[in-house]
Amino acid sequence: MLIVQKYGGSSLQDADRIRQIAARVLKTQRSGHEVVVVCSAMGDSSDELIDLAEEVSGNRPAREMDMLLTSGERVSNALMAMAVHDLGGSARSLSGAQAGIFTDAGHGAAGIVEVAPVRVREVLARGAVALVAGFQGLCRETGDITTLGRGGSDVTAVALAAALDADVCEIYTDVDGVFSADPRVVAGARLLKTVSSTDMLEMAATGAKVLMPRCVEYARRHGVEICVRSSFTDGPGTLVSRTPPPAGTGPRVTGVTHTGAMELVTVADPAAGPAAGTRFSVLLAEVSTLLAEARTPADMVQAVATPAGGEVAFTVPAADAPRTVGLLERHRDRLGHGPVRRLSGFGRVSVVGAGHPGAAGVAAALAGAGIGVRLTAATGLRVSALCAADRLHDAVRALHSACDLDTATEAVVHAGTGR
Amino acid sequence: MLIVQKYGGSSLQDADRIRQIAARVLKTQRSGHEVVVVCSAMGDSSDELIDLAEEVSGNRPAREMDMLLTSGERVSNALMAMAVHDLGGSARSLSGAQAGIFTDAGHGAAGIVEVAPVRVREVLARGAVALVAGFQGLCRETGDITTLGRGGSDVTAVALAAALDADVCEIYTDVDGVFSADPRVVAGARLLKTVSSTDMLEMAATGAKVLMPRCVEYARRHGVEICVRSSFTDGPGTLVSRTPPPAGTGPRVTGVTHTGAMELVTVADPAAGPAAGTRFSVLLAEVSTLLAEARTPADMVQAVATPAGGEVAFTVPAADAPRTVGLLERHRDRLGHGPVRRLSGFGRVSVVGAGHPGAAGVAAALAGAGIGVRLTAATGLRVSALCAADRLHDAVRALHSACDLDTATEAVVHAGTGR
Numbered sequence: 001m002l003i004v005q006k007y008g009g010s011s012l013q014d015a016d017r018i019r020q021i022a023a024r025v026l027k028t029q030r031s032g033h034e035v036v037v038v039c040s041a042m043g044d045s046s047d048e049l050i051d052l053a054e055e056v057s058g059n060r061p062a063r064e065m066d067m068l069l070t071s072g073e074r075v076s077n078a079l080m081a082m083a084v085h086d087l088g089g090s091a092r093s094l095s096g097a098q099a100g101i102f103t104d105a106g107h108g109a110a111g112i113v114e115v116a117p118v119r120v121r122e123v124l125a126r127g128a129v130a131l132v133a134g135f136q137g138l139c140r141e142t143g144d145i146t147t148l149g150r151g152g153s154d155v156t157a158v159a160l161a162a163a164l165d166a167d168v169c170e171i172y173t174d175v176d177g178v179f180s181a182d183p184r185v186v187a188g189a190r191l192l193k194t195v196s197s198t199d200m201l202e203m204a205a206t207g208a209k210v211l212m213p214r215c216v217e218y219a220r221r222h223g224v225e226i227c228v229r230s231s232f233t234d235g236p237g238t239l240v241s242r243t244p245p246p247a248g249t250g251p252r253v254t255g256v257t258h259t260g261a262m263e264l265v266t267v268a269d270p271a272a273g274p275a276a277g278t279r280f281s282v283l284l285a286e287v288s289t290l291l292a293e294a295r296t297p298a299d300m301v302q303a304v305a306t307p308a309g310g311e312v313a314f315t316v317p318a319a320d321a322p323r324t325v326g327l328l329e330r331h332r333d334r335l336g337h338g339p340v341r342r343l344s345g346f347g348r349v350s351v352v353g354a355g356h357p358g359a360a361g362v363a364a365a366l367a368g369a370g371i372g373v374r375l376t377a378a379t380g381l382r383v384s385a386l387c388a389a390d391r392l393h394d395a396v397r398a399l400h401s402a403c404d405l406d407t408a409t410e411a412v413v414h415a416g417t418g419r
Numbered sequence: 420m421l422i423v424q425k426y427g428g429s430s431l432q433d434a435d436r437i438r439q440i441a442a443r444v445l446k447t448q449r450s451g452h453e454v455v456v457v458c459s460a461m462g463d464s465s466d467e468l469i470d471l472a473e474e475v476s477g478n479r480p481a482r483e484m485d486m487l488l489t490s491g492e493r494v495s496n497a498l499m500a501m502a503v504h505d506l507g508g509s510a511r512s513l514s515g516a517q518a519g520i521f522t523d524a525g526h527g528a529a530g531i532v533e534v535a536p537v538r539v540r541e542v543l544a545r546g547a548v549a550l551v552a553g554f555q556g557l558c559r560e561t562g563d564i565t566t567l568g569r570g571g572s573d574v575t576a577v578a579l580a581a582a583l584d585a586d587v588c589e590i591y592t593d594v595d596g597v598f599s600a601d602p603r604v605v606a607g608a609r610l611l612k613t614v615s616s617t618d619m620l621e622m623a624a625t626g627a628k629v630l631m632p633r634c635v636e637y638a639r640r641h642g643v644e645i646c647v648r649s650s651f652t653d654g655p656g657t658l659v660s661r662t663p664p665p666a667g668t669g670p671r672v673t674g675v676t677h678t679g680a681m682e683l684v685t686v687a688d689p690a691a692g693p694a695a696g697t698r699f700s701v702l703l704a705e706v707s708t709l710l711a712e713a714r715t716p717a718d719m720v721q722a723v724a725t726p727a728g729g730e731v732a733f734t735v736p737a738a739d740a741p742r743t744v745g746l747l748e749r750h751r752d753r754l755g756h757g758p759v760r761r762l763s764g765f766g767r768v769s770v771v772g773a774g775h776p777g778a779a780g781v782a783a784a785l786a787g788a789g790i791g792v793r794l795t796a797a798t799g800l801r802v803s804a805l806c807a808a809d810r811l812h813d814a815v816r817a818l819h820s821a822c823d824l825d826t827a828t829e830a831v832v833h834a835g836t837g838r
Contacts, residue, residue, distance in 0.1 A: 015474040049494065055434035057501035064504075067512050068497035071490035075468065078487035082476035085483075093486050098562060119562065143517060143538065 001167040002124075003028060006038040006134065006157035010174045011231035012076050013043030021172075021231060022083035025129055029089065034124045036164065037091075038134040038157040039080055041072025062107035066136075066147045070096070073133035073153070080131050091129035094119055096136035097145065100163075101156060103137035109149030110137060112218075115163035132160060151212030158215055162222035169224050171211065172231035177238030178203070178210055180255040180405040185393045188406035192254065194239045199254040199352055200226075202382045206299075206350040207257035216240065251355030253403040258396045260389055261318040262346045264374060267328060268338030269303070269310045286335050287312045287328070296324045299348070300377035300384055312337075313375060315348060315386055346374060347392030350384040351399055359383055362399065369398035420586040421543075422447060425457040425553065425576035429593045430650035431495050432462030440591075440650060441502035444548055448508065453543045455583065456510075457553040457576040458499055460491025481526035485555075485566045489515070492552035492572070499550050510548035513538055515555035516564065519582075520575060522556035528568030529556060531637075534582035551579060570631030577634055581641035588643050590630065591650035596657030597622070597629055599674040599824040604812045607825035611673065613658045618673040618771050619645075621801045625718075625769040626676035635659065670774035672822040677815045679808055680737040681765045683793060686747060687757025688722070688729045705754050706731045706747070715743045718767070719796035719803055731756075732794060734767060734805055765793060766811030769803040770818055778802055781818065788817035 134153025
């Protein structure tokens with residue numbers, strides 16, 4: 001088999017951990033596989049570089065930030081090569097450019113335009129482990145080093161797995177896999193053995209931190225199977241499968257996710273008079289289009305009837321609220337909307353899976369737990385509800401239980417975070 | 420003018436220093452010059468990477484060490500670009516490969532085979548400062564990142580100055596320039612306004628730490644004028660001139676250098692019988708050739724008559740002594756020499772300049788100071804003497820004074836070291 005393994009920063013936080021990972025990599029290779037390893041930067045080293053940059057300058061061009069930050073993955077990658085050699089194995093470290101990761105010129109969050117892993121194949125053909133610096137690529141038009149943005153090392157691993165037609169892409173992290181809810185919130189959260197890529201995409205988009213949506217999307221588009229595993233244990237992890245669940249199992253609920261620090265934004269619709277009922281103007285379509293084109297992370301966009309007439313409402317992470325409201329204000333003349341209001345202090349809970357109980361079912365379950373709901377929104381794949389931030393964890397527990405996801409066994413959680 | 424400036428690690432040890440250097444760079448540019456800047460890694464960051472590598476692995480392939488260590492210069496370089504932007508200027512950082520520094524595959528101490536600074540010229544043509552990561556290059560045959568070895572950032576600067584036909588190559592360091600002796604040893608050492616490249620080469624080879632011999636040699640071969648200056652002051656520094664001193668000034672002494680921790684190695688010559696006098700066998704030539712071909716830093720190689728017959732004697736830094744003696748032992752069958760002896764505890768003092776007083780003059784001056792001499796050796800450009808290590812500084816002071824180099828003004832010395 002050809003296996004791509006990606007290790008996050010928490011798996012590489014010091015010399016000891018690097019040596020442990022090197023041993024794991026060699027063990028995989030010695031059981032008869034070809035192994036490509038993608039390394040993130042060590043522990044908090046990227047954050048330290050960002051702090052240093054902020055100390056040096058209030059004006060940090062994205063091109064230079066990319067030159068700066070890509071050094072972190074080169075360090076961990078070279079150290080990993082040395083650790084493998086020390087254990088009697090053979091390995092070669094490659095930068096993103098050397099591994100043939102070619103991107104557009106979008107510094108800070110570049111998109112991959114081509115993967116040409118010629119040198120990776122050469123290293124494998126020699127019987128060595130191919131080590132690739134994650135998170136980075138080269139823009140051939142400008143000749144500049146780029147980074148792939150948050151979760152970029154996962155994208156590197158998936159892109160290499162696709163280009164190499166790997167049998168599996170293993171993403172090693174500090175948790176045992178994908179859980180039916182955040183195990184720090186729900187003691188009875190269950191480790192999922194498999195999850196479909198469509199459900200995984202919804203979970204990643206609504207709060208499951210173990211994988212970034214971009215990575216899941218890339219994997220789905222290129223038919224790559226991802227296995228999320230812990231680098232601290234030998235557990236089987238979670239397989240993010242490209243095949244849908246077997247026929248006959250029926251629609252199920254996969255998990256409950258949550259996101260804190262959400263704001264509710266409302267845009268008054270002057271065209272919807274007091275008697276308008278649900279016959280809203282074109283404002284909903286126009287606002288949706290505007291928000292999507294500006295790539296705001298707006299969610300749950302919908303028209304709501306109010307005593308005064310109507311409004312368009314949506315949620316947005318608190319950090320993105322000022323930018324989003326500014327966008328609407330700038331387009332007020334064209335859209336002709338009324339006042340824009342921001343309401344903070346919310347959290348969003350989501351039930352993911354085609355078998356979800358719908359807005360009414362969620363509202364009922366939360367009401368049963370004494371939790372008020374400010375807004376709901378449902379698609380075929382998930383239903384989300386907006387509640388007070390200080391009741392968010394209660395809401396997660398209530399829905400996890402209501403959807404029969406609780407297991408008797410408590411999940412084992414390890415400390416740390418990965419990139 | 421086109422000016423290449425190189426800043427060492429001690430000039431870039433923290434955010435404040437980087438901002439100060441950025442201001443200096445911009446000041447140079449704004450007074451009407453095109454500026455190319457070569458940055459070393461920040462402060463001790465390279466040593467920290469080496470420590471980390473040693474912690475991770477007892478088997479550190481040179482290729483991987485190069486991948487590891489080159490990250491340091493990329494960091495300082497990118498930070499410098501940000502600092503320049505913060506001050507309202509424009510700058511672009513380039514890796515060694517991007518700057519067109521092409522080398523052979525000699526990882527750890529690669530030789531430059533071509534400099535093609537196309538992108539450096541592009542950056543300058545836009546009116547921006549071109550920042551180049553020092554110490555590193557690319558081997559085109561293998562596609563691998565290489566390093567240029569100790570003093571490599573100086574070599575980068577000189578190589579770029581040559582390829583760009585720069586008007587001057589300024590090497591910024593933590594001392595005011597090249598002194599007639601180490602100012603920490605000789606209070607009256609004088610700052611040299613100019614020094615010929617031939618004398619500078621001798622000084623660098625015999626203990627002046629401000630420039631590495633390779634760098635001076637590269638500059639001389641390519642007709643580059645180096646100016647050694649302090650990044651802490653606005654002093655004029657020392658110009659290492661490609662032109663010899665003006666006619667009529669006559670031969671002079673330029674400076675007194677010293678190297679501690681030297682060993683004396685003697686190789687008995689069985690072919691030189693008790694009556695051989697100075698008619699030594701071919702051993703001297705054979706030993707010289709062997710030492711040169713193995714690139715040992717052997718110095719003062721000579722045949723010496725002894726009561727027992729004769730021997731070949733030379734000096735070598737203590738750190739290189741075991742390897743050097745091992746080399747001779749391995750070739751004993753072919754060379755047919757007698758016992759090889761190592762004697763430690765010596766220092767070497769050298770007087771550089773065509774007007775040096777010769778072996779007899781040096782021996783007399785040292786005898787006058789009560790310092791015994793174990794070996795002397797002279798060329799047209801310098802004379803060296805081997806004395807007890809604990810008298811080495813006294814020897815430097817005695818010769819500096821005897822050669823009329825003392826000045827009344829004490830030199831100002833700054834702390835720190837540079838790469």
